[in-house]
């Protein structure tokens with residue numbers, strides 16, 4: 084953990100090749116606003132050329148499968164991405180696009196091992212969650228916030244506290260303009276009951292959040308997936324615009340239209356984890372263009388063609404390799420058609436006239452299998468000028484050592500993070516009808532039902548059991564209904580995970596804000612419904628008795644929420660989470676002392692420790708005392724003396740009267756704090772320990788398999804992917820994570 088006054092050296096790795104001369108004069112590729120931001124961050128007047136030149140050489144990624152078998156997902160990839168360019172990773176499904184993106188951005192899964200070199204500005208890149216921005220495929224945004232609010236909260240969470248609000252606002256507004264979101268800036272993102280912005284706009288909001296800190300390197304996983312062709316074009320055009328601002332943009336793209344394809348600068352085409360093509364996107368297929376001079380160092384065309392200078396029709400990569408793009412076929416469709424082996428299966432299923440049509444086609448691709456086409460293309464690329472020039476350029480780039488700016492992590496203080504998150508969460512809860520408002524309605528309806536059924540319960544003989552049953556229902560079933568908030572918790576966790584992966588704030592700030600923001604709603608719900616229930620049933624009269632009842636109800640509902648948050652941190656699937664939460668609460672209810680009296684509960688396990696772990700048990704113990712103590716009840720016959728509440732408590736409900744009811748409710752508050760601590764620990768375990776254990780298991784399985792087979796599978800030098808711990812430790816300027 085580092086303290087918040089991050090030194091310039093922590094953030095700016097060294098300036099060698101581009102060392103500025105004089106005082107504060109060199110600003111490479113940064114807009115004035117970005118420059119201000121970086122100056123805040125680096126606390127220095129000197130900023131060298133901070134553009135990101137990424138190169139990778141002989142990159143191999145091997146994954147360990149459950150069986151212990153290993154599989155090479157990427158094999159010996161070499162390539163580069165330069166500032167001011169937009170590089171598209173393309174390939175059929177399963178070709179390794181996402182894995183390449185993850186390998187370059189330091190986000191590989193724990194069972195994945197990497198060999199080869201990834202260099203950022205000539206230095207071994209440690210891009211683990213921070214140096215670059217990464218936009219994932221899912222738009223996990225808060226549906227109730229407007230676009231401007233979403234970006235503003237993100238800015239407050241990450242920009243330094245001491246940065247004036249006017250500057251922050253300029254940054255927010257410039258980001259909105261840069262992403263072309265002006266028209267929908269005040270429209271809500273949208274959720275199940277709020278109609279919001281379109282899919283393409285959502286994607287641009289996700290990108291806006293990541294470019295807010297002005298990263299020099301931007302990774303995007305399938306930014307156009309699920310969008311119609313117009314939205315996909317607009318998103319890609321925006322990405323190209325971002326690259327033109329001196330940024331390095333790399334995106335995996337599945338099946339681009341020809342208009343989208345034209346926007347790519349470089350194309351990295353993958354099949355089965357191997358390079359099929361890497362070079363200018365326009366040079367992959369037949370095109371009309373101007374040849375460079377044969378004496379130019381950038382003239383990489385085959386010698387027999389490089390003697391012509393001028394604008395001519397060229398046969399480029401795919402045509403040279405024997406697979407020209409037929410007229411009227413979208414080039415990207417053609418590339419994927421060439422390298423997607425699923426087409427072999429499609430061809431095999433064709434019969435009759437369809438098959439004949441395929442075989443009589445002029446396209447050479449129809450006369451060979453896709454597997455064979457892939458083999459030819461991979462071999463052709465390996466021996467081509469394209470591969471040669473890529474290797475040369477990577478070598479050149481690895482020799483030039485430059486500045487690496489660390490754009491990740493929040494620069495805001497813990498208090499700013501906690502305050503902003505609490506406010507954002509509160510606003511979301513108050514706007515989302517499904518979060519608490521619906522629950523308030525249901526709670527009121529249910530408590531009115533309870534009130535009418537136990538109306539004015541009195542102190543008759545039969546009311547003894549009725550009071551017990553009423554308390555048991557309120558503190559058992561009514562608190563149980565809090566489980567209904569679980570889907571909202573899961574959504575919160577998704578947003579948290581995305582933001583956390585990109586270093587937007589610390590775990591502690593999230594846990595604190597999550598606790599505080601829900602508090603007013605829970606107080607409102609429990610005090611309103613508790614009041615209805617208390618006065619309709621006419622429980623033990625007196626203000627302290629009323630207060631105890633509602634406080635105990637509040638504590639019980641809050642403890643259920645805290646338990647469900649712990650479950651959400653472990654099981655992020657809402658159906659499974661609800662089932663697990665219901666199961667745990669069912670067990671706790673069983674040992675609460677109502678369905679089986681405390682002394683009758685089997686001692687091992689059920690009485691000790693289960694009943695003591697059950698918050699229902701403590702709530703009932705407290706409420707029984709609160710309700711019965713000091714009252715007198717009619718006996719079964721009018722001739723018999725009245726029964727004191729203390730007698731019922733001790734003899735019938737088996738309550739320990741030596742313990743104050745306030746102690747009982749305090750235990751529930753201790754449980755709330757304990758669950759919140761467990762919640763914090765579970766998040767940390769998920770971030771730090773789980774990937775380590777998974778990696779260890781993967782390594783062990785691989786070693787065992789190697790031992791059994793008496794051969795070495797893992798190539799020498801394979802290293803495991805970095806974990807989130809590395810990210811939090813190295814990149815977060817805030818020590819308060």
Ligand SMILES: Nc1ncnc2c1ncn2[C@@H]1O[C@H](COP(=O)(O)OP(=O)(O)OP(=O)(O)O)[C@@H](O)[C@H]1O
Nearest residue numbers: 146156175176177178179180181182183192194195
């Ligand atoms: N951590 C992992 N463990 C096991 N297999 C993996 C792992 N990561 C990737 N793979 C496998 O590697 C192959 C490539 O996966 P990857 O997600 O990179 O492909 P992709 O080209 O992005 O596919 P898509 O377009 O469908 O997202 C797949 O067969 C996938 O199952």
